[in-house]
Amino acid sequence: MSGVRFEQRGRITELRLDNPAKMNALTVEMLGALSAHLERIERDPAIAAVMLTAEGDRAFCTGADINGWGDLTPAEFARHWVRDGHRIFDRLARLSKPTLAVLNGHAFGGGLELAAACDLRVMAPKAALALPEAGVGIVPGWSGTQRLLRLLPEPMVKEMALFGHRIKADRALACGFVAAVDEDPRAAALALLERAVTLSPRAVEVAKTMIHAAQGEDRAAMVEALGSAAIAATDDRAEGVAAFRDKRTPDFSGK
Template identity: 90%
Template sequence: MSGVHFTQEDRVAELRLDNPAKMNALTVEMLDQLAAHLDRIERDRGIAAVMLTAEGERAFCTGADINGWGDLSPAEFSRHWVRDGHRIFDRLARLSQPTIAVLSGHAFGGGLELAAACDLRVMAPTAALALPEAGVGIVPGWSGTQRLLRLMPEPMVKEMALFGHRIKSDRALACGFVAAVDDDPRAAALRLLERAVTLSPRAVEIAKTMIHAAQGEDRAAMVEALGSAAIAASDDRAEGVAAFRDKRTADFPGT
């Protein structure tokens, strides 16, 4: 049965897409499972990093299972399928922990958009990237025309979305979309994570938030998160909470 499986070794969580019969295409159930796993990971301070992998070597993920959206009405397609996917991919992008997508095989359509939501990507030499949506009469709907443009040159995105071309691993590496190309991309990802899990989790989280804010990744929420983190550590917050509980007027120290 297809699914998204969670495992953990030491401080690294692994999320594995498992639908190899359909080249790991995403179903509604898989999206729901991914969302639940991400919520679990966010709350677990014992997890320092996340690796997103897939079953088999033929494909990382070829996008959304057409059986999941092919018969939806236009309203259902835009209101639920597209928005739900966006919500879950955004959840991955904004995860506190650093994330790496392991592209052992092709990443097409929603699979490419899923990989783009991770902080880093490693790729097998034989894997390719594509946005094939126009071939079935639709457009990229899970950030392929938005987030992907912050990670790849505009002409390269157009080459995939408008001309139907595939991008090979050497070009993905040259433009910086992937951090490494390796015959064993999972091992390469683990090597990258070896150092990451030794760093200060809070410093990594704040650095990630700052970088995302600078790039426009939900900037308003990021700014408020940073401000809230700063005020949460203040003496004023402690005094305000204490005064509220004591039913007295607060005497803020201003520190």
């Protein structure tokens, strides 16, 4: 079992972390499944939005399963575990479709970093956020000291990473990290997503790209993607492709 379930609900895809016995801690298999699902979602025009949820009600995700990295050499830990996690979380953050994490329970360590990679978050009142890595002798490795700083005040990140404190739902809402705190966060998330899927998919995609570029989320690729999208709609692009195929000199019109 991969530990990540894929369920289609109309134009909304639900990705559900399914490792409740370990409070949905992320395993190597779960990371691989998440990566594959994200690739499938990106390429499927029938999917308009993504909801990331978790099985059970104790935790959304308590981070990386220590059995997955505890015995790795320093080189393996840095080169593979950390980089693979970054690659997959970056893929989620840069998905062209709107994403929403449902924090039905605690989001700790890698679980908080996973939630931060989504566009919006909805949180249960009993849930809490934390960066507990220092308690097991490591540091946040999947953007907890980077992307998270764009979403939470620096003192709040330090409070979690340096002092071991947990952030409750009311504080997460007050600082804008979550869009809503609700006794039924999944229902609240669905209401937000059902509105999102009525909007123009292309307009939403471009707006997300522009917002991310302004915030520094893979800015170079975002700028080139926007430029490439604009040039792809021109007559010159069509003429250039046709001339290449016909083995002739293109006659560009500037249109």
